[in-house]
Amino acid sequence: MGVVTCYNVTKMYRRHRAINQLSVNFKEQTITGLIGRNGAGKTSLLKMIAGLTRPTSGDLEVFGEHPFNSLKVSANSIFVDDQMVLPPDLTVSKVLRECQNFYPNWDKVLADRLINYFSISLDVYPDQLSKGKRSTFHAIIGMASRVPLTIFDEPTTGMDYSVRQDFYRALLKDYLEHPRTVILSSHLLNELEDLLEEIILINDGGLKLHESMADLKEYAIGLIGQSSVIWEQINEEQVIYRKNMGSEQSYIVVKNDLSSELKTSLHRSGVQLKPVSPADLCVYITNQSKGGIDDVFDRDES
Amino acid sequence: MILNHDSMKPIYVQIAEWLETEIINGNLSVDDKIYSQYQLADLFNINPATAAKGLTQLLENDIVYKKRGLGMFVKENARAIILQKRKNEMMEVMIEDLVKEVNYLDVSNEELFRMIEAIRKKGES
Numbered sequence: 001m002g003v004v005t006c007y008n009v010t011k012m013y014r015r016h017r018a019i020n021q022l023s024v025n026f027k028e029q030t031i032t033g034l035i036g037r038n039g040a041g042k043t044s045l046l047k048m049i050a051g052l053t054r055p056t057s058g059d060l061e062v063f064g065e066h067p068f069n070s071l072k073v074s075a076n077s078i079f080v081d082d083q084m085v086l087p088p089d090l091t092v093s094k095v096l097r098e099c100q101n102f103y104p105n106w107d108k109v110l111a112d113r114l115i116n117y118f119s120i121s122l123d124v125y126p127d128q129l130s131k132g133k134r135s136t137f138h139a140i141i142g143m144a145s146r147v148p149l150t151i152f153d154e155p156t157t158g159m160d161y162s163v164r165q166d167f168y169r170a171l172l173k174d175y176l177e178h179p180r181t182v183i184l185s186s187h188l189l190n191e192l193e194d195l196l197e198e199i200i201l202i203n204d205g206g207l208k209l210h211e212s213m214a215d216l217k218e219y220a221i222g223l224i225g226q227s228s229v230i231w232e233q234i235n236e237e238q239v240i241y242r243k244n245m246g247s248e249q250s251y252i253v254v255k256n257d258l259s260s261e262l263k264t265s266l267h268r269s270g271v272q273l274k275p276v277s278p279a280d281l282c283v284y285i286t287n288q289s290k291g292g293i294d295d296v297f298d299r300d301e302s
Numbered sequence: 303m304i305l306n307h308d309s310m311k312p313i314y315v316q317i318a319e320w321l322e323t324e325i326i327n328g329n330l331s332v333d334d335k336i337y338s339q340y341q342l343a344d345l346f347n348i349n350p351a352t353a354a355k356g357l358t359q360l361l362e363n364d365i366v367y368k369k370r371g372l373g374m375f376v377k378e379n380a381r382a383i384i385l386q387k388r389k390n391e392m393m394e395v396m397i398e399d400l401v402k403e404v405n406y407l408d409v410s411n412e413e414l415f416r417m418i419e420a421i422r423k424k425g426e427s
C-alpha cells in the first residue's frame with residue numbers, strides 16, 4: 001500500500017521543468033530514501049507531497065487526497081528542512097510548547113530529552129542557534145511530532161559527523177518503537193545505507209531507480225583487472241561505469257546479472273570482483289557520461 | 303560483532319551468520335528464543351527489514367522455528383546443520399583453490415590422489 005502515490009506528476013517553475021512526468025509510490029511504514037544530485041528535483045517533489053506547493057499537472061495523492069490545501073495531510077504530516085519557518089518571536093521552549101498544542105501525538109518526553117542531549121538552549125530564538133544546532137532542533141521537532149508521514153529534506157545540513165550518527169540512531173530507535181512512514185532526502189547515502197529500507201533515485205526530475213536497499217546492494221558489481229581480459233568477456237552495453245587505472249588496468253562496473261560461470265572465469269583470469277556501494281552506484285547511474293569527471297579533462301578523445 | 307560493509311557478503315547474511323555462531327558456541331541453545339528483528343535492528347543499527355531477512359534465512363535453513371506471536375526459537379538439530387553447512391562451504395572454497403593450483407601445475411588426478419594419501423598417512427603415524 002502506498003501512502004503517497006504520484007502518477008505522471010510534473011512541476012514547472014516558469015519554463016523550468018523541475019519534476020517531469022514522475023510516477024512513483026512511497027510505501028507505508030518504511031523509511032524511504034529519496035536520493036538525487038543537486039537540482040534533481042528532490043525538494044520540489046517533497047514540497048508537493050507535503051502540500052506546500054501544487055503540481056503543475058499529473059495526479060498526486062497523499063492519504064488518498066490531493067495534499068495541496070488538505071487539512072488531513074497537513075495534520076498528519078510534517079516537512080522538515082533547514083529553513084523551516086518558525087514564528088520569529090518564539091523562543092525554543094515556546095516553539096516546543098506550540099508544537100505540543102498542534103500535534104496530538106507529540107512526544108514531549110522525547111523532545112525534552114533530545115533537546116537536553118544535544119545541549120540546545122531553551123531560552124534563545126531558533127534563528128540564534130548555529131547552523132548545525134538549528135538543523136538538529138528541526139529534526140527533533142520532526143521526530144517528536146510523531147505524525148504518520150514524516151518528511152526530512154536534507155535534515156543533516158550543517159550537523160557534524162557525530163551529531164549525524166546520533167540523529168540516524170535516534171530516528172531508527174524511534175521508528176522501531178513507533179513505526180511510521182518516513183521519507184528522507186539526502187546526498188549522504190553511504191551514511192544512510194543501514195537505516196533505509198527503500199531507495200528512490202531521481203535525476204532531472206524523472207525516476208531512475210526504485211529498489212529495496214538489499215537489492216540495490218547487489219544491483220551492480222565492480223571488476224578490477226587487465227582491460228583486455230575484461231573486454232574479452234564483457235559487452236559494452238552492460239557497462240554502468242568505467243575508469244582506467246594505469247595503462248592496462250580498468251575498473252568497470254556492470255549490472256550484476258553475470259552468470260556464475262562468467263564470474264568464475266573472470267576470477268580465474270585474475271579479475272577482482274568487488275561489491276559496489278549504493279552511494280557509488282547512484283553516482284554512476286546519474287553521471288552524464290560513463291567516465292565521470294575524468295571525461296571533462298580528457299580533451300584528446302573528444 | 304561489527305558488520306563489514308565492504309564485504310561481498312550482504313548485511314543480512316552477516317546477521318544470520320552471527321546468530322549461527324551464537325548457536326555454535328552455545329550462547330543460544332535448543333528451544334531458546336532468538337533475537338527479534340527489532341532487537342537485531344537496535345543492536346546493529348540497521349533497518350528492521352534487513353534484520354528480518356537474516357532471520358528468514360535461518361528459518362529457510364531449518365535452524366530456527368517460528369511460534370506465532372511469540373518469536374523464533376532454536377531448532378533441535380540446529381547446531382549440527384550449521385556445522386555441516388559451514389563444513390561444506392569451507393571445503394568447497396579450499397578444493398576450488400586446490401583445483402586451480404592443480405590445473406596450473408598440470409598435476410594429474412592420480413598424482414593428486416597419491417599426494418593426499420601420503421599426507422593422510424603422515425597424519426596417522
